[in-house]
Amino acid sequence: MAVSIWRCIGMSLNKIHAEIIGEGKPVLFLPSADFTGNQGQQLADQLEEGYAVHLLDLPGLGQSDGIEKSISVKKLAEWVKSYADAQRLERLSIIGHSLGGLAAISFALHNPEKIDKLILLDAGHKALGTFPVSEFGVLGLVLPFISLVHRFLPAPTNGRLAKLFRSPNDTRELLHRFCETHQTDPNQYIKQMFDNMPTISDAAINLYMLYYRTNLPKLTHELKVSTLLIWADFAGIDEKEAIRSQKAAEAKHNEHVLLKKVSGTHFVQFREDTHQYIAAYLKRNASYA
Numbered sequence: 001m002a003v004s005i006w007r008c009i010g011m012s013l014n015k016i017h018a019e020i021i022g023e024g025k026p027v028l029f030l031p032s033a034d035f036t037g038n039q040g041q042q043l044a045d046q047l048e049e050g051y052a053v054h055l056l057d058l059p060g061l062g063q064s065d066g067i068e069k070s071i072s073v074k075k076l077a078e079w080v081k082s083y084a085d086a087q088r089l090e091r092l093s094i095i096g097h098s099l100g101g102l103a104a105i106s107f108a109l110h111n112p113e114k115i116d117k118l119i120l121l122d123a124g125h126k127a128l129g130t131f132p133v134s135e136f137g138v139l140g141l142v143l144p145f146i147s148l149v150h151r152f153l154p155a156p157t158n159g160r161l162a163k164l165f166r167s168p169n170d171t172r173e174l175l176h177r178f179c180e181t182h183q184t185d186p187n188q189y190i191k192q193m194f195d196n197m198p199t200i201s202d203a204a205i206n207l208y209m210l211y212y213r214t215n216l217p218k219l220t221h222e223l224k225v226s227t228l229l230i231w232a233d234f235a236g237i238d239e240k241e242a243i244r245s246q247k248a249a250e251a252k253h254n255e256h257v258l259l260k261k262v263s264g265t266h267f268v269q270f271r272e273d274t275h276q277y278i279a280a281y282l283k284r285n286a287s288y289a
Contacts, residue, residue: 004063007255016083017063019055022048025091025116027282030054030081030100032267033187033208038060038196039269042094042189046275047282051143053280057198058100059207066203068280069228070154071210073219084114090243097121097269099211108225118227119278122268124220125259126248128212134241136212139164143212157203171197182235182265190270203217209225217248227257228281232268 001020018037021044029040037055044053057173059079060066060186067075080103084092085252093116096104101123110120133140150157171194179186226273231249249259257279 003098014067015063015065016059016079016086017057018083021045021053021055023052024050024052026087026089026283027053027074028084028092028094028104029053030094030096030103030281031056031058031061032098033058033191033211034101034197034200036198036212037274038062038198039097039193040095041117042117042187043269043278045257045276047279051282052081054087056080058103058204060201061203061207062196062198068203069206073106073210073214075147076210077106077146077205079103080107081111081173087229089163090114091116093117093119095119095278096123097124098266098274099207102211102214102216102219105216105219105223107217108223108227110224115225117221117282118225119281120227120229120267122230122232124216124229125252127215127217132212134238146211147209150205154171154206155202159203161205161208162200162202163266171195181235182267184264184267184270187270217251219251221254223254223256225256227254227256228260228277229273230260230262230268230277232265233261233263234265 003020004015004017012029023128027047031037032186038135040053040055047053057064061286067079067110077214077220091114093103101120104118105124108115128135130144131140132143136143145160146157169174175191175194176187183188231245234245249261260277262268262271268274
């Protein structure tokens with residue numbers, strides 16, 4: 001079932017789009033940059049029995065309207081809360097991958113009483129760094145300058161940056177590169193993820209800039225809710241990233257955050273181990289006490 005929630009911002013209306021799969025305890029899935037909530041389809045199918053999984057499109061991506069003006073961690077938390085309130089979800093679990101992890105952490109920090117469990121997929125343990133080339137490609141080399149300009153001239157900067165990000169025209173080539181980079185087979189869920197790639201809107205750049213500027217490990221350290229953080233080891237694929245990931249995991253000291261390592265790269269939601277960890281955690285398996 002697909003739903004679109006409209007919320008008021010000042011005198012305007014803003015749409016939040018989601019697809020709901022299954023019935024039962026509410027679980028929100030928040031995807032990574034460049035993709036829609038459809039990215040969580042495989043997880044939703046795994047958890048369908050006993051759970052209602054809400055696959056949200058992030059602001060400015062897919063069918064959700066963007067947050068046009070300045071955005072902060074608190075505003076992002078309010079964005080998630082507005083959806084939960086509209087759906088009358090009083091106590092819920094949230095799964096966030098990458099950029100979606102920032103949204104999930106933001107909501108959990110500002111609304112801990114609404115969280116049953118928080119699950120972060122390769123998110124929250126590593127800082128992006130000043131020049132995040134592995135995340136943004138060559139654009140990462142100039143992000144400090146772009147971020148500075150964006151603070152003073154967000155609207156024109158958004159328009160120019162949106163043009164630099166790829167448009168989902170040749171999804172077959174993008175799919176091929178993705179599977180090659182992440183050493184995975186193009187299963188039906190990965191193909192579907194690329195078939196539903198959104199165009200990067202101007203407003204989505206506000207969200208990207210917030211992600212770049214935010215110290216995610218610091219926010220994760222402040223969490224006071226039950227949290228499972230599943231991180232990728234990158235072993236045998238990217239040794240530099242493997243070392244960085246291991247060090248970041250070892251530096252985590254928060255009694256509320258449980259870390260679980262899986263083999264592979266950043267898109268851990270397509271790993272069978274990830275599905276098992278999430279299912280056990282949501283059911284309060286004794287091994288996760």
